[in-house]
Every structure is written in C-alpha cells, then in structure tokens.
Amino acid sequence: MGVQRGEVLDQVPPPAMLLRRPGCLCFLLCLSPLVHSLRVQEYLYFQVLSPGDIRYIFTATPAKDFGGVFNTRYEQIYLVPADPPEACGALNNGVFIEGQIALVERGGCSFLSKTRVVQELGGRAVIIADNAYDNDSSYVEMIQDSTRRTADIPALFLLGRDGYMIRRSLEQHGLPWAVISIPVNITSIPTYELMQPPWTFW
Template sequence: GAAMLLWLWLWLCGCCWPARGLRIHEYLYFQVLSPGDIRYIFTATPAKDFGGVFNTRYEQIHLVPADPPEACGELNNGVFIQDQIALVERGGCSFLSKTRVIQEHGGRAVIIADNAYDNDSFYIEMIQDSSRRTADIPALFLLGRDGYMIRRSLEQHGLPWAVISIPVNVTSIPTYEMMQPPWTFW
C-alpha cells in the first residue's frame, strides 16, 4: 500500500510535472550573426503573462546592451535602442518595468539576461509585477552565462551592438545542436 503510493507519487513527480513545465517554457531561439566569435543559436523563454509576441521575423536586427544594464530608468543609449532589440540585465526593478523602459525608448523587444553570470541552465519564469501596468513588446529571458558571453564579446571587439536574427526556427536547421554555444550543457 504505502510502497505503491510512494512509487505512484515518484512517478507523477518524474513524469507529469516536467511535462507541465515544458508547456510553460516554450522556447524561442535567436542567432547571433555578428560578432563572429559568438555566432551561435541561443535559447530564450518568453515572459509568462506580459509582453507581446513576435509577429515578424527579423533577419538582421541590432541587439543593443542597455546602458545602464538594468534598464530601470532613463537610458544613456536609448537612441540606439529605437527600432532595435535591447539586451538588459536582471535586477534593480521588475521584469515588467524593464520591458516598459525599453518600449518607451522605441525598442522592438527586450531580452533580459539573468544577473547570475554562472547560470547556464536555469530559466526563470518572468511574471508581471503587482502593478496594473502592461507592456506590448516581446520580453524574453536569457541565461546569465549567455548574456555575459554576448556582452563580453561586444566589449572585446569594441562594438556597440550585436547583429541577430530572431526568431529562428531550429527545426529547419539540421545542425542546430552544433550551433549552440559550447558552454551550454545539452
């Protein structure tokens, strides 16, 4: 009796919860085209209950690191974010606040990287804050390690932004696994 219940409970934990989690985390992919040393396909997760969706595929659009990185207020490089996508760092204010700041600067979308630079596997579920505010642009969560490597490459090359393609349909790319960042665990 008790052993059977324990087995059933463990089976439910192992089988059903991750499946539910996978449905929550639909992944969205983008490819860095430039700089070439990080020309990989990156995985991001859309915000759970705020922000818009990608109605357009951008073949080449700038991914501009926000200055300041947390993007909780006025941006020093807001002019470069107009009609582009912003790379923002987690922390300082809510995910929704960051998304609204980028939207107010004319950004097409925001990619929020975890501020834990060693995070190479844990996707955080971005939910709205307790305010009644909304955001219309897509908001994506990126692993901290990926965000750090993109920013580091831009700094090393003295570049103000990366060029990306988003969203990317990975099912049409037979070599997709080979195009993931080498620091990613499969």
C-alpha cells in the same frame, strides 16, 4: 538556489536544444513538458550573426503573462546592451534602442518595468539576461509585477552565462551592439550545421 517571490526556476534543460544551428530565420515556438509541473515551457531561439566569435543559436523563454509576440521575422536587427545594464530608468544609449532589440540585465526593478523602459524608447523587443553570470541552465519565469501596468513588446529571458558572453564579446571588439536574427526555426537547419554555445551543457 532560492526561488524569488513571483518567479519560478526551471531546472530542466530544453530537449529541443539538441538542435542548435545557425542560419535559420523562421519562427519556432518549441513546447516541452516540465518535470513535476503541468505547465508547458515555451522556448524561442535567436542567432547572433556578428561578432563572429559568438555566432551561435541562443535559447530564450518568453514572459509568462505580459508582453507581445514576434509577428515579424527579423533577419538582421541590432541587439543593443542597455546602459546602464539593469534598465530601470533613463538609458545613456536609449537613442540606439529605437527600432532595435535591447539586451538588459536582471535586477534592480521588475521584469515588466524593464520591458516598459525599452518599449517607451521604441525598442521592438527586450531580452533580459540573468544577473547570475554562471547560470547556464536555470530559466526564470517572468511574470507581471503588482502595478497593473502592461507592455506590448516581446520580453524574453536569457541565461546569465549567455548574456555575459554576448556582452563580453562586444566589449572585447569595441562594438555597441550585436547583429542577430530572431526568431529562428531550428528545425529547418541540417544537424551538421547546428551551432550551440560551447559553454552551455544540454
């Protein structure tokens, strides 16, 4: 798999994913050393509350050098898939993103451009899923583009397989959004209650 300019693919799955659980609503930033690198990869977790068939804890990685952080715990907030998915311009459902979190697809423009589109619509954060729907292990390091612009809302990268399964579930149920909790502290959930997406290998 080739590495695109300005992006780093991390092939190492997060050890903390051995702890996947529903129902926790606190913040966790899990740090894990990467092989062949002095960098530290950060992980942030969120839980889908509805629809029930994807009620799992998902892992995302924050953008490296742009975007904000979660200063608030959202016990219930909408995750709204952008229309069109790449969110490189005006959105047909932009009115639903105000005050919520947008689920966007990688491609078409920079990660920063997508984040700014969501921010300008009043979104509280953006989750950018890989456009490789079979990607269930490779995280991309999201960095700024060359425009010297900024963004203030949190921007997270999500595995392509996870993004695809969330979108597919919403389409099957005819729902315009999912209900999620973010960020989630997985350390406070009993091991027997851990719920990981069954399609992802860790």
